[in-house]
Amino acid sequence: MIRGTAAIVGRPNVGKSTIFNRLIGERKSIVDDTPGVTRDRIYGTVEWLTQEFRLIDTGGIQIEDQPFAEEINMQVDIAIEEADVIIFVTSAQEGATSDDIAIARKLQKTKKPVIVAVNKSDNEQLQLMQYDFYQLGLGDPMIVSAAHGIGFGDLLDRIIQVMPEKKIKTYEGITSFCVIGRPNVGKSSLVNAILHEERSIVSDVQGTTRDAIDTPFTYEGQEYMIIDTAGIRKRGKIYENIEKYSILRALSAIDRSDVALFLIDGETGIIDQDKHVAGLAHDAGKGVIIVYNKWDTVEKDQNTMQTITKKIRSQFVYLDYAPIVFVSAKNHSRINQLIPLINEVHDACCLRIPTNVLNDVVLDAQMINPPKPHNGRQLRIYYCSQVAVEPPTFVLFVNDPDLFHFSYQRYIENKIREAFGFTGTPIKIFARQRT
Ligand code: GDP
Ligand code: GDP
Numbered sequence: 001m002i003r004g005t006a007a008i009v010g011r012p013n014v015g016k017s018t019i020f021n022r023l024i025g026e027r028k029s030i031v032d033d034t035p036g037v038t039r040d041r042i043y044g045t046v047e048w049l050t051q052e053f054r055l056i057d058t059g060g061i062q063i064e065d066q067p068f069a070e071e072i073n074m075q076v077d078i079a080i081e082e083a084d085v086i087i088f089v090t091s092a093q094e095g096a097t098s099d100d101i102a103i104a105r106k107l108q109k110t111k112k113p114v115i116v117a118v119n120k121s122d123n124e125q126l127q128l129m130q131y132d133f134y135q136l137g138l139g140d141p142m143i144v145s146a147a148h149g150i151g152f153g154d155l156l157d158r159i160i161q162v163m164p165e166k167k168i169k170t171y172e173g174i175t176s177f178c179v180i181g182r183p184n185v186g187k188s189s190l191v192n193a194i195l196h197e198e199r200s201i202v203s204d205v206q207g208t209t210r211d212a213i214d215t216p217f218t219y220e221g222q223e224y225m226i227i228d229t230a231g232i233r234k235r236g237k238i239y240e241n242i243e244k245y246s247i248l249r250a251l252s253a254i255d256r257s258d259v260a261l262f263l264i265d266g267e268t269g270i271i272d273q274d275k276h277v278a279g280l281a282h283d284a285g286k287g288v289i290i291v292y293n294k295w296d297t298v299e300k301d302q303n304t305m306q307t308i309t310k311k312i313r314s315q316f317v318y319l320d321y322a323p324i325v326f327v328s329a330k331n332h333s334r335i336n337q338l339i340p341l342i343n344e345v346h347d348a349c350c351l352r353i354p355t356n357v358l359n360d361v362v363l364d365a366q367m368i369n370p371p372k373p374h375n376g377r378q379l380r381i382y383y384c385s386q387v388a389v390e391p392p393t394f395v396l397f398v399n400d401p402d403l404f405h406f407s408y409q410r411y412i413e414n415k416i417r418e419a420f421g422f423t424g425t426p427i428k429i430f431a432r433q434r435t
Contacts, residue, residue, distance in 0.1 A: 002045070002255065004163045007056040007083035009076050009107075011099045012068075014091040015119040018146035020044070020057040023156070042244055043251060048156040053163060054251075056082060061244045072099070076106045082248055085163050086114045087155075088138065092121040092129040096136060104136035113162035116141040117155060122148055171256075174216070175346045176225035178253035179291075180281060181263030182273045183246065186293040189329035190263065191215070191226055194338065214256075219339050229253040243273060250280055258346045258390070259287035259424070261338070262322070266294040266308075270315050278316050285391040287345035287424045288322040291338070296328040321417065322424055345424030349390045353420055359384055362396065365415035371408050379403035382434050392427045397434040404431035 008016045024044030042060035046053055058075035066074075079086050088107060090100050107114045116136055121127045121143040133141040142158060144151035179187045195217055215226045229249045254260050260281040264270055281288045290312060298304060309324055316322075323341060327334045362384040371379035380399040387395050394416070398404060409429055416427065 001052065003051055003053050003160075004084035005054040005056060005082060005252075006046075006085040006087055006159050006163070007058055007079035008087045008089055009058050009079045009103065010089035011072065011097070011103070012059065014089045014094075015146045016057055016059040016089050019087075019089060019117070019119060019144065020055060020059075022146050022149070022152060023055055043248065046156070048160060051160050053084075053159065054255075056248060061242060061248075063242055069102075072103065073106070076103055078245060078248070080107075080110045080112065082252065084112065085159055086110070086112055087159070088114055088116050088136075089119050090116060090133060090136075090141075092118050092126040092143075095129055095132045100133075100136060104138055108137055114138045115155070115158055115162065117144050117151075118142065119144050119146055121145050121150060171225045174223045174225050175259070175342060176214075176227050176257045177259040177261060177342055178227040178229060178250075178257040179261045179263060180229060180250040180253065180277055181265070182243075182271075182277060185263040185265040186329045187229070187263060190261070190291070190293060190327070190335075193327075193329045193332045193335045194226065196332075222343075224339070224342075227253045227257045243276070247276060247280065250277060251284075254281060254284045254286055257286060258349060259289065259342050260284070261289050261291050261342075262319075263291050263293050264312070266292050266326070267297040270311065275315070278319055282318050282426060285426055285428070287342075287349045288319055288426075289338070289341055289345060289424055290316070290319065290322045290324045292324060292326045293329050295326045295333065296331050321422065321426060341424075348422045349392070349425040351392060351420065351422065351425075352389060353386050353392075355385055358386060358394070358416075361415060361419045362412060365412060369411060371403065371405075374403055374405070377403060379405075379408065379431075388428075391425050392422060394427065394429045396429065396431045398431045399434065401431040401433055 008020055010016050020041075023046050024041075025046075042057045044055050046055050056079070058079050061075060061078060063071055063074060086107060088103065090096065116133050116138050118130045118133055118141045121130065122145045127143050130141045130143055142151060142155055144155055179190050181187055195215065214228050217224055217226070229246075229252075262278055262281050264274055278290075292308060292312070298308075305326060308326075312324055313320060323345070325334065325337055325341065327338070329335070362381060366381050377400065381396050382399075383397040385395050385397070387393050396404065396412070413427060413429055416422070416429075
């Protein structure tokens with residue numbers, strides 16, 4: 001269970017991206033001496049002891065053609081808005097610079113905990129520089145060196161220690177869902193159509209979305225919550241149009257939802273940016289429904305739906321479990337399919353299969369199509385048990401987990417889906433050695 005979010009801020013070249021990569025345990029992304037090298041990954045999950053939190057590197061969120069000060073301002077705004085803990089990275093090689101002081105001034109205004117990490121504290125002499133950072137007025141600085149791996153245990157301890165106790169907010173007993181998709185696919189229009197009222201402003205200006213918080217509503221006597229993806233508003237639209245920022249917003253909305261409606265714009269068809277959004281929905285382990293919007297603009301014959309379905313399946317292979325619906329938010333057509341489908345998907349996410357029934361299916365599957373031997377050794381499944389819901393998670397007790405190959409995992413997954421449905425929810429299957 002993700003406990004919260006930490007965000008890294010700081011001026012360029014202090015080592016934010018190096019620290020980010022160390023913390024998420026990957027060193028793949030490019031670290032370069034040129035300040036402001038674009039990075040692909042800006043969020044990841046960190047596990048420390050028994051805790052798990054999300055980490056954002058705001059240094060990777062950039063606005064084109066904006067002065068440096070504006071960019072830093074935006075990064076700090078986003079950190080303050082999105083994070084539960086802020087890690088302010090500085091450099092022992094340079095000491096507290098005037099830019100650091102400007103950032104500190106902004107951070108002093110937030111009530112959220114801020115940790116000053118003095119990076120590049122590679123040796124004892126550089127470590128003395130920490131005292132220079134008391135002038136930032138943000139408490140005791142911490143020494144780290146991303147290059148030498150110094151101070152990371154202490155830094156992680158501190159992050160966990162100051163992170164507020166709450167778990168990410170979800171709505172108990174209410175089905176909550178969000179509408180995600182790139183700008184202009186029709187998210188606000190769909191939300192409005194679902195709510196049957198013009199609560200939000202929908203305009204033809206790209207990126208205009210409603211300014212609202214999570215919206216509760218009732219449908220056929222049941223309560224639902226639409227989770228909002230709107231972000232920082234005060235600086236106008238520039239933030240919304242930054243793809244990486246909108247991805248962060250979608251991420252936090254998905255975290256708080258049971259089901260995500262992933263929108264595709266039928267007028268423009270599928271583009272690359274859609275794949276990032278779809279990936280988020282899948283990775284989060286929540287229910288997913290693919291909504292092909294603006295169906296009114298598509299020229300149709302009797303094969304169109306089938307052709308588009310095929311295209312969607314081939315572009316989003318990992319979302320093969322997600323049902324697809326074709327709607328027009330503008331004309332309110334087929335919108336009434338959505339709520340029943342959201343219910344069905346949410347039920348599937350929460351479904352628990354009795355152990356004996358599950359074992360019948362899995363052991364039968366093994367009998368019909370036994371695993372192929374690998375280096376003369378064959379996987380044997382003895383027993384299977386569902387250990388979690390949301391997403392449904394299964395453990396197979398086997399002779400040797402290393403023999404459980406991806407293709408066989410797919411096969412077992414398909415058999416479980418054939419038997420029990422699990423519409424719209426990812427399922428996880430692990431193999432464990434029988435003791
Ligand atoms: P960012 O712009 O703040 O994300 O900074 P980067 O992570 O791209 O790092 C900028 C430069 O500082 C790179 O050349 C890194 O190799 C270097 N760097 C990062 N951490 C350390 C450190 O702990 N010690 C030293 N000496 N260099 C570091
Ligand atoms: P968002 O940025 O994803 O929230 O998208 P909006 O809801 O603001 O919609 C963007 C534009 O697409 C607006 O001009 C809408 O009127 C239009 N739009 C939304 N849904 C539909 C639809 O089903 N059909 C058509 N033709 N236009 C739509």
